[in-house]
Amino acid sequence: MPTLKTSPYDVIIIGAGVNGCCSAYTLHRAGLRVALIDQNGIASGGSGAAGAFISPKISKAGELKEIMSEAHTEALDFYTTNFPNFTLVKPLLHIANSPKEGEKVESFIRDTHLKHSNIPHKIQTLLSDEAQNAASIYFDTGAIVDAQGVCRAMVDGIDFYCFKAEHITHENGLWQVGNLHAKHLVLSIGAYPKLLPVDYVGLRGIWGHRIDIETSTHIPCILHQHVSISPTNKEGIVAIGATHDVHYSPFSGEPYDLVQGREILLEKASKTLMLNNIIVLADYTGLRSGSNDYLPMLGNLVNADATLAKYPHIRHGQAVNPTDYLYYPNVTMINGSGGYGFVLAPYLAKRLKEFIADGFEMDPILSPSRFFPRWAKRQS
Ligand SMILES: Cc1cc2nc3c(=O)[nH]c(=O)nc-3n(C[C@H](O)[C@H](O)[C@H](O)COP(=O)(O)OP(=O)(O)OC[C@H]3O[C@@H](n4cnc5c(N)ncnc54)[C@H](O)[C@@H]3O)c2cc1C
Numbered sequence: 074m075p076t077l078k079t080s081p082y083d084v085i086i087i088g089a090g091v092n093g094c095c096s097a098y099t100l101h102r103a104g105l106r107v108a109l110i111d112q113n114g115i116a117s118g119g120s121g122a123a124g125a126f127i128s129p130k131i132s133k134a135g136e137l138k139e140i141m142s143e144a145h146t147e148a149l150d151f152y153t154t155n156f157p158n159f160t161l162v163k164p165l166l167h168i169a170n171s172p173k174e175g176e177k178v179e180s181f182i183r184d185t186h187l188k189h190s191n192i193p194h195k196i197q198t199l200l201s202d203e204a205q206n207a208a209s210i211y212f213d214t215g216a217i218v219d220a221q222g223v224c225r226a227m228v229d230g231i232d233f234y235c236f237k238a239e240h241i242t243h244e245n246g247l248w249q250v251g252n253l254h255a256k257h258l259v260l261s262i263g264a265y266p267k268l269l270p271v272d273y274v275g276l277r278g279i280w281g282h283r284i285d286i287e288t289s290t291h292i293p294c295i296l297h298q299h300v301s302i303s304p305t306n307k308e309g310i311v312a313i314g315a316t317h318d319v320h321y322s323p324f325s326g327e328p329y330d331l332v333q334g335r336e337i338l339l340e341k342a343s344k345t346l347m348l349n350n351i352i353v354l355a356d357y358t359g360l361r362s363g364s365n366d367y368l369p370m371l372g373n374l375v376n377a378d379a380t381l382a383k384y385p386h387i388r389h390g391q392a393v394n395p396t397d398y399l400y401y402p403n404v405t406m407i408n409g410s411g412g413y414g415f416v417l418a419p420y421l422a423k424r425l426k427e428f429i430a431d432g433f434e435m436d437p438i439l440s441p442s443r444f445f446p447r448w449a450k451r452q453s
Pocket of ligand 1: 091118120263409
């Protein structure tokens with residue numbers, strides 16, 4: 074445990090993944106006193122396993138596409154401006170991995186404002202027949218960041234405490250976590266147990282495995298198809314990832330089969346291009362925390378018991394305006410970024426800072442309370 078801090082912080086953040094680190098960085102730069110807590114260290118959860126590609130999400134028109142597009146632009150600017158040493162900028166070739174995805178790629182090409190061009194001949198010749206014949210888009214700019222390096226750099230100079238937060242209490246307008254106190258509490262705990270009784274928050278953990286390899290094949294750009302294959306900012310190292318395994322959970326106690334995971338990754342990579350003389354250098358595994366509706370979460374948390382006590386008929390479908398729900402005071406959850414945590418973190422952290430430091434409202438579309446009414450109906 075850290076030594077007792079008598080004067081309270083402005084904000085305690087639990088969880089030092091990319092969301093916690095980026096929030097700490099942004100709030101600290103805005104002049105707030107921030108304490109960051111993690112049970113295992115910086116980027117020890119899903120974030121430490123990430124690729125971490127700053128790639129646009131290829132999706133059809135809608136809210137998700139709008140948010141992802143804005144987040145992608147902000148993220149490219151954020152990492153290249155503030156953390157250039159941890160960011161490798163390269164062109165990005167996205168190749169559809171199925172006919173259905175091909176339709177999304179075609180529709181994305183029609184709408185996107187992102188600069189894209191024809192695939193250069195030297196890249197085309199590297200690709201398998203399957204990859205050459207699939208729908209694709211070649212962006213002039215993509216990026217990959219060093220996940221662990223950038224998280225550590227973001228929290229340089231910020232008070233970090235390594236312990237597991239278990240009992241969270243609120244007294245006299247302050248949250249207490251261990252010996253730490255603050256007016257605001259931010260929960261950026263990824264796919265781990267939620268710490269407050271907020272079962273309505275619709276999240277699921279999706280296990281992922283990626284590897285770093287050495288290969289004699291030169292990879293000139295970032296490639297996404299069945300998996301991503303990319304140069305990294307570590308000389309000679311190519312990143313391959315990641316798997317999406319909805320069945321495996323590290324909380325089950327079952328061991329994860331690393332050898333089989335590597336085989337799956339290399340087999341998927343081989344559908345895009347031939348990699349020669351491969352040596353696997355490192356494995357990275359972790360849980361992504363994805364929301365049930367694919368939108369990320371940024372917002373205050375409904376106190377379910379208090380709200381159901383005040384509006385018992387919500388259970389039977391009574392419509393109550395979310396502004397009338399009862400919320401835990403000054404608690405914000407950031408979560409549900411799925412496979413796009415590094416893309417979304419600067420976007421979410423900026424809006425968290427605008428809420429805490431500048432008094433702006435958060436976007437209700439992102440609020441975790443969106444899951445509350447449907448959950449409440451199941452409580453009858
Ligand atoms: C294999 C893989 C590849 C990925 N590739 C990409 C990619 O290319 N691009 C991209 O944008 N995203 C990628 N992602 C997704 C991205 O990593 C996640 O969206 C992101 O890590 C979510 O970050 P987070 O901060 O919300 O959660 P996490 O990184 O999981 O952090 C949560 C932290 O909270 C801590 N914690 C939880 N409970 C407690 C407690 N009670 N007390 C103290 N500490 C606690 C945990 O120890 C953990 O460190 C990938 C993920 C995986 C697994």
